[in-house]
Amino acid sequence: MATVCTPHTIxxxxxxxxxxxxxxxxxxxxxxxxxxxxxxxxSPNLPISAPNLRAATKGRVLCSQNPNPTPTRRPDYVPNxxxxxxxxxxxxxxxxxxxxxxxxxxTSKEKLDxxxxxxxxxxxxxxxxxxxxxxxxxxxxxxxxxxxxxFVDKDGYVPVICGLSRCNEKDIKTAWEAVKYxxxxxxxxxxxxxPIHMKHKLRKTKEQVIEMARSMVSYAxxxxxxxxxxxxxxxxxxxxxxxxxxxxxxxxxxxxxxxxPDTVGYTVPTEFGQLIADIKSNTPGIDDVIISAHCHNDxxxxxxxxxxxxxxxxxxxxxxxxxxGERAGNASLEEVVMTLNCRGEHVFGGLYTGINPRHIYxxxxxxxxxxxxxxxxxxAIVGANAFAHESGIHQDGxxxxxxxxxxxxxxxIGYDRSSEAAIVLGKLSGRHALKxxxxxxxxxxxxxxxxxxxxxFKGVAEQKKRVTDADLRALVSDEVNFSAGSCLEAS
Numbered sequence: 001m002a003t004v005c006t007p008h009t010i011x012x013x014x015x016x017x018x019x020x021x022x023x024x025x026x027x028x029x030x031x032x033x034x035x036x037x038x039x040x041x042x043s044p045n046l047p048i049s050a051p052n053l054r055a056a057t058k059g060r061v062l063c064s065q066n067p068n069p070t071p072t073r074r075p076d077y078v079p080n081x082x083x084x085x086x087x088x089x090x091x092x093x094x095x096x097x098x099x100x101x102x103x104x105x106x107t108s109k110e111k112l113d114x115x116x117x118x119x120x121x122x123x124x125x126x127x128x129x130x131x132x133x134x135x136x137x138x139x140x141x142x143x144x145x146x147x148x149x150x151f152v153d154k155d156g157y158v159p160v161i162c163g164l165s166r167c168n169e170k171d172i173k174t175a176w177e178a179v180k181y182x183x184x185x186x187x188x189x190x191x192x193x194x195p196i197h198m199k200h201k202l203r204k205t206k207e208q209v210i211e212m213a214r215s216m217v218s219y220a221x222x223x224x225x226x227x228x229x230x231x232x233x234x235x236x237x238x239x240x241x242x243x244x245x246x247x248x249x250x251x252x253x254x255x256x257x258x259x260x261p262d263t264v265g266y267t268v269p270t271e272f273g274q275l276i277a278d279i280k281s282n283t284p285g286i287d288d289v290i291i292s293a294h295c296h297n298d299x300x301x302x303x304x305x306x307x308x309x310x311x312x313x314x315x316x317x318x319x320x321x322x323x324x325g326e327r328a329g330n331a332s333l334e335e336v337v338m339t340l341n342c343r344g345e346h347v348f349g350g351l352y353t354g355i356n357p358r359h360i361y362x363x364x365x366x367x368x369x370x371x372x373x374x375x376x377x378x379x380a381i382v383g384a385n386a387f388a389h390e391s392g393i394h395q396d397g398x399x400x401x402x403x404x405x406x407x408x409x410x411x412x413i414g415y416d417r418s419s420e421a422a423i424v425l426g427k428l429s430g431r432h433a434l435k436x437x438x439x440x441x442x443x444x445x446x447x448x449x450x451x452x453x454x455x456x457f458k459g460v461a462e463q464k465k466r467v468t469d470a471d472l473r474a475l476v477s478d479e480v481n482f483s484a485g486s487c488l489e490a491s
Contacts, residue, residue, distance in 0.1 A: 073155075090353050091162070092126055099371075130165070145182035186257075187228050237266055262302075264298055272308050292318060297331070311348055357413050453475050
């Protein structure tokens with residue numbers, strides 16, 4: 001008596017069978033649906049043309065803990081104050097500190113391209129470079145000031161264009177000549193304040209350092225620059241009383257932003273947060289300026305330190321795309337911004353930024369490609385594995401409800417992943433994930449067929465890091481041909 005088998009209907013593109021399958025129609029069967037819909041998860045559309053809306057950041061991010069608050073507009077820009085105490089300015093230093101990563105040199109054209117992308121992202125301040133460092137850097141900063149620094153969107157947003165300088169007249173004059181063409185130019189000048197730097201690098205006394213800082217901030221203002229930022233380099237290892245003193249003097253000289261850098265990534269979050277709080281409590285005139293945080297990643301704490309600074313009063317955060325920068329890098333823009341987007345309402349007292357997260361992924365890709373610095377796969381927010389799932393338990397949860405293992409939607413950073421739940425098939429994957437992926441490819445299997453294919457899949461997965469769609473098609477093809485042969489033999 002012949003065995004009763006299932007008819008197998010397979011697309012010509014999937015399987016080419018040399019002989020007909022002669023079986024009855026009494027059991028469920030394997031189908032290929034050539035018009036199988038690609039069911040992607042779509043999050044609500046964000047107004048990408050208006051990066052100054054809070055709706056483009058914390059209001060619409062699909063964080064499982066975020067209840068979609070009412071959108072709030074970006075406050076009007078005034079150099080030394082912010083009308084909304086919860087608004088945090090984002091100062092992007094990818095083009096300056098980020099370019100100091102070994103091997104990350106950029107051409108003037110590449111810098112301009114990245115600056116345009118940063119404007120789309122909605123950063124408040126673009127640290128365009130160090131004009132006195134080289135002729136090419138001067139040209140690049142000037143070009144950015146003229147082109148990006150004068151493009152005002154329909155909501156009145158235009159980024160501040162900043163140039164770095166040491167505390168000397170030549171550097172400051174050169175920086176001003178580069179940035180002055182922007183609608184909102186800024187000079188950022190700095191001098192070291194830690195004992196080790198003053199003794200071994202500057203070879204100057206505290207009194208000399210204070211006088212240099214005070215006089216050079218005053219000089220920057222005398223050029224016509226109304227927006228001057230001052231940084232005490234290596235503040236994380238500086239004596240606090242000395243910091244209060246020098247910062248008080250530069251405020252009197254006309255500084256509008258005080259940037260507090262953990263230059264060598266030495267502090268831990270509680271320590272850096274307390275430093276910001278102490279500066280806020282003890283520096284004369286501090287209410288007339290913006291406090292900024294600039295943290296390096298030597299101990300892997302740059303993002304945590306930056307957020308700790310924000311929680312204690314910093315209202316400008318200095319970051320880079322992908323966290324690139326000197327040595328171990330800087331605080332990552334995407335990590336800082338998405339943390340505030342996701343947890344700002346509940347953990348940080350309502351802090352928010354003007355960043356449009358829909359441009360994060362594209363900006364990350366551009367910076368990676370232009371600098372040649374690849375993003376590690378497990379990098380938070382923008383890494384290749386950030387929204388990928390291989391564990392069977394995780395895959396099962398993702399297929400049932402994405403919120404089980406994803407606190408934000410990848411679409412909200414502009415990343416359109418290839419499969420509905422970012423299932424990566426490997427040796428840890430389970431039947432649910434395999435079945436779902438086969439359905440994505442257009443195959444439907446009954447329980448018996450799925451079990452057979454599943455154990456064959458496990459055998460392949462033990463030999464490969466990832467099982468591809470081509471592997472799955474081959475497994476299904478083998479199962480169809482095997483079943484068809486069994487039917488023919490039995491008949």
